[in-house]
Amino acid sequence: MIAKTTIDTVFETARVEEVIGDFVQLKRAGSNFKGLSPFSDERSPSFMVSPVKQIWKDFSSGKGGNVVAFLMEHEHFTYPEAIRYLAKKYNIEIEETExxxxxxxxxxxxxxxxxxxxxxxxxxxxxxLNNEEGQAIGYSYFKERGFTNETIRKFELGYSPDTWDALTKEALGKGYKLEYLEKTGLTIVKEDKQFDRFKGRVMFPIQSMSGRTLGFGGRILGNDKKAAKYMNSPESDIYHKSKVLYGIFYAKQSIAKLDNCYLVEGYTDVIQFHQAGIENVVASSGTALTSDQIRLINRLTKNITVLFDGDAAGLRASIRGIDLILEEGMNVKVCTFPQGEDPDSFARKNSYEELVRYLDTNAKDFIQFKASLLMDESQNDPVKKAGLIRDMVTSISKIPDRIQREIYLQETARIMDISEQVLVNTLAQLIQKDVVETGKKQKQEQKAFEVVKNENPEQSQRIDVLYELERKIIEILLLYGNKTEEFEDVILRANEEGEIEEVTEKKEYKVYQRIYLSLQEDEVELANPLFREIYNDMVNYFHQNESFNTEHYLMHLAPELAQEVTDILMHEEREVLHNWEGQNIIVKQKDQTIEQYVSETILTLRWYLVDRIIEELKGSITSGPDSDNTETLSMAMDYYKLINSFSSKLGRVMSRYS
Known part of the structure; x- marks a missing residue:
């Protein structure tokens, strides 16, 4: 494990603009740098790097963070891999903990x-490449498949000699231990005999997302009917077939940039697509698609297009895989090739332009695909059609997002010419069944689905208002939390006549103290879980540290929190992107009026919360001859006065109640 002192040294030494400059062409823009997004295609730069704050923000994709976050996003390193990369770049010796x-x-x-x-x-x-047998058998096979020398070298394709222990002997001669040859599955050991697992096969190295070799796939070229056509490395401490996708190392940047992943079945499908110019493609390596493999893609994109040949069995298998993809909350399309064609053969016969055009034209939404596939099987049989509809709704029930579910129900109702309400009821039954099986979590999701059509638009809008107010509280803490300002306090004091009156006094507070005390006084807790977690964390941070350092603070945050903090910190950098000052557009400097800015935000938040209470009181008013709403109306009037008080302090009319 890398020692904390090494990690601290890496963060202190690494310069975000230098590291990102190795991957993105940056141009100075004031005190910042800007460039074209490495995560999406664009013509106008929306990618900002702040040397002062040591963070970056890509406004086109919403991604952002510190220097390590960039390497994890762009190069798809793990956290330790990113630290090691930076340590190597800056010649920092890595100290390992005991x-x-x-x-x-x-x-x-x-x-x-x-x-x-x-x-x-x-x-x-x-x-x-260099052995006579390898060239005559392995190299010839790959050339027959249409692979160029460049492709063969890119994917580091190989050949295992058709002798019992060629690899084993060579490895032992180079000092590698038999123990590890056996544990990786390269060598099979039986009593006192050792022989190569992959003898006489062409070899496809299988790599992790970061490029480490995990295992191999081998294809036999002889006529031995007893031997499996394809053979994979056995499960080991470094190779887990269900958690690996062939080609992910070569495809990761293209998948992230194009925001789509083509999923195929075999090694040669991947290689042929790459050679044709389409690089955002991976293979499940001949295994049934697993949740772990889907999550691997989910790190790069939410969109998957599954490519299949016209084989009926393959199409049936794809349906099972589609349901798994839907369960992960991803978007699925399916594209089938003409009868007798597969991704490999089709890519060989068509140009890049023709291939792209075919994929774009023939990729169907999973609902359309499933409907067309199963309708052919039902052949207008009412019973079979009913089963088909239930099958489609079952797939829709796998989708976590309730809004997406409703949209797909509408589409299914249109395609199948059936009442949407029938589908809603069927879906509710399926989800209710899941409730019984999986418990409370699914039950809450069911309730959310049932009320989705009845949500009050005004309530949704209010949630957005609250979101913006709470986000502004976090923004203030990040920008000014540790600054000392004079704030007005309202206190009650007896005048010369002995009457109690409100008097304002100015008193110095740290900005974070003022916010904390104000929210404590009103017993207000931020509603957004993410903001609440950041708020509590920042208050604790300010209590424990005399100064606020962005780099230091981002280091200890979880990725989700760090992403949100970066987004808020880089919000003002949008002004640089559009060169507002160069166009004589005045940019407000918030730090010139921190006291007003903080006070206004707190008062606005309080106004919103009181306004919400008034709405609740209005909803509790009853009608009828026996109704007594005196107490409710009295409370509402008190709150109206409070609303007016807030408006007066803010210096503007804020509500219809004023």
Whole structure:
């Protein structure tokens, strides 16, 4: 484990503009830098880097954070990988924390397995290119498949000699241990005999998202009917087939940039698409699609297009995979190829333009795909059609987002020419069944679905208002929380006649103290869970630290919180993007009127909360000869007065109640 002192040194040394400058062409814009987004196609720059704050923000995609967050987003490193990358770039020696003997042994064992896998990849690739047998058999096979030399080298394709222990002997001769050759599955050991698992096969290295070699897929070229056509490395400490996607290392940047992932079945499908110019493609490596594989794609995009040939069994299998994708809250399209074609063969026969055009034209939404597929099977049989509709609604029930579910129900009702209410009732039954099986969480989701059509638009708007107010509270804390300002306090004091009156006094507070005390006085808790967590964290931070350092603060935040904090901090950088000052548009400097800004925000929040109470009181008023609303009306009038008081202090009329 990397020591905290090393991590601190990395953050103190690394410059966000230098690191990002290795990947993005940046131009100075005032005190900041700007450039084209590396996460989306654009012509006008929306990517900002702040050397002062040591953060970045991509306004086109909404992503942002510190230097480590950029590497994790752009290069898809894990946190430790990003730290190690920066340490290497800035020549910082990595200090490891003390580990137990068991932890050291496990770490060393995994690293040894990675090293022997990397050696095997280089060995197979070298045999393919430079060995007589490799060239005659393996290289010839790949050329017959239409792969260019550039493609063969890019994917580091290889060949395992058709002898019992060629790899094993070579590895042992180079000092690699038999123990790790066996644990990675490269060598099979039986009693005192050792032989290569992949002998006589062309080799496809399988890599992690960060590019480490995890295992291999091997295809036999001989006529041995007893041997499996394709063979994968066995499960090991570094290779878990259900958690790996072939080609993810080469596809990750294209997937993130194009915001879509093509999912195919085989290694050659991926390679052929890359060679054709379409790089946002991965394969499930011949296994049934798993939730872990879907989550891997979900790190890069919410959109998946599943590509299948016209084989009926394959299409049926795709439906099961689609339901899994929907459960992860992702958007699914399906594209099938003409009879007798698969992604590999179709890409070989068509140009890049023709391939893109075909995919764009023939990719169907999963509802359209499922309807067309199953309608062919139902053949106008009412019973089968009813089963088809239920099957489609079952898929829709997997979608976590209730609004998406409703949209898909509407589409299904249109396609199947059936009442939407029938589908709503069917969906409710399915979700209710899940409630019984999975408990309270699904039950809450069911209730949310049932009321979605009855939501009051005004209530939704109020939630947005509250969101903006709470976001402004966080913004103030981030920008000015540790500054000392004079604030007006209203106190009650007896005058010369002995009457109690309100008197204003000015008193110094830290901005965060003023906000904290005001919200405590009103017993207000932020409604948004994310803002509430950031608020509580920041108040604690200010209590414990005399100064506020953005870099230091972002370091200890969870990624979700750090993303939101970055978004707020970089909000004002939009002005630089549009060169407002250059167009003689005055930009308000909030730090010139911090006291007014803070006071106005707090008062506005209080006004909103009181306004909400008034609405609740109005809703409780009853009608009829026996109704007595005196107390309710009296309370409402008191709140009206409070609303007017807030409006007066703010210096503007804020409501219809004034």
């Amino acid at each position: 580990q137990s003997q068991e932890e050291k042994a496990e770490a060393n064992e995994k690293e040894s397995m990675y090293l022997v896998s990397e050696f095997a990849k280089r060995y197979f690739h070298d045999i393919l």
